Amino acid sequence: MMWLFLVTDALLFAGFLGGYAFCRLASDKPWPDRTQVFDLTFITLMTFALITSSTTMASAVLAARNGRLQAARGFLLVTALIGLGFLGMQAVEWSHFIHAGARMDSNPWGVPGFSSYFFLITGFHGTHVLIGVVVLLLTTLRSLQRSNADELVEVVGLYWHFVDLVWVFVFGCYYLV
Amino acid sequence: MSSQSGVSSYRTYWIGWLVLLILTVGMVFSGAKPVLVGGMLAKASIITLLYMHLMHERRRLVWTILLGIFLTSAVLVVLSVPDGMAM
Structure with missing residues (x-):
């Protein structure tokens, strides 16, 4: 069931990135230089955070499978905290972008699609991260007491890795290409 | 969902983490499109196959x-x- 949800969610993000590609290719003005707009070191740090959280999440799944629920709880908590850190960094990134004059329908670089797709794609991804953090905290606090704790942790893990997977393409397509 | 993840040690995941990190840094410093596309596909493969256990499904x-x-x-x-x- 979770796989079905993830595939449909992947199609949603694929649609966003496809729309972004179309908008960028169809733009009659030159696309803004990403290195002048974004601090790539900061964005790389955000990526580092998500990669690390995926690893701690996978470790939580492994610990839960081996019946080491206390260790699983610790890994889940660390994953949630890193997720919160990612959200904090994204808030800083949005704040800088908005202070630079970017809005949903306009921006100082003269290509409206540049900021529209930024808010749309990173906003949707951030919402997924926020939902993931809430689910991780709930799982840490309550669900590990259940008899099928290992399955619950694995399902939550699938969702969290998907969030990381989407970021791979957002980071690559939006910030690097 | 698989009945067995197939991965039995934390070390495997941390090796995956190191490879992901190296790929990310390589993509940032290179900036060349073939490297970026290859890097994205490689990272996506590691996440889906290793972390999401797709290779054991x-x-x-x-x-x-x-x-x-x-x-x-x-x-x-x-x-x-x-x-x-x-x-």
Whole structure:
């Protein structure tokens, strides 16, 4: 069931990135230089955070499978905290972008699609991260007491890795290409 | 969901983490499109196959997911890239 949800969610993000590609290719003005707009070191740090959280999440799944629920709880908590850190960094990134004059329908670089797709794609991804953090905290606090704790942790893990997977393409397509 | 993840040690995941990190840094410093596309695909493969345990799932599920993603990507590229470039 979770796989079905993830595939449909992947199609949603694929649609966003496809729309972004179309908008960028169809733009009659030159696309803004990403290195002048974004601090790539900061964005790389955000990526580092998500990669690390995926690893701690996978470790939580492994610990839960081996019946080491206390260790699983610790890994889940660390994953949630890193997720919160990612959200904090994204808030800083949005704040800088908005202070630079970017809005949903306009921006100082003269290509409206540049900021529209930024808010749309990173906003949707951030919402997924926020939902993931809430689910991780709930799982840490309550669900590990259940008899099928290992399955619950694995399902939550699938969702969290998907969030990381989407970021791979957002980071690559939006910030690097 | 698989009954066994197939990964029995934390070390495997942390090796995956190191490879992901190296790929990320390589992509940032290179900036060349072939490197970026290759890096994205390599990172996506590590996440899905190792972390999401797709390499230990039933073959039908793996093919359903991979074929779905491939077809969707192909349709998006075929529909959006030529039209976008023509505008």
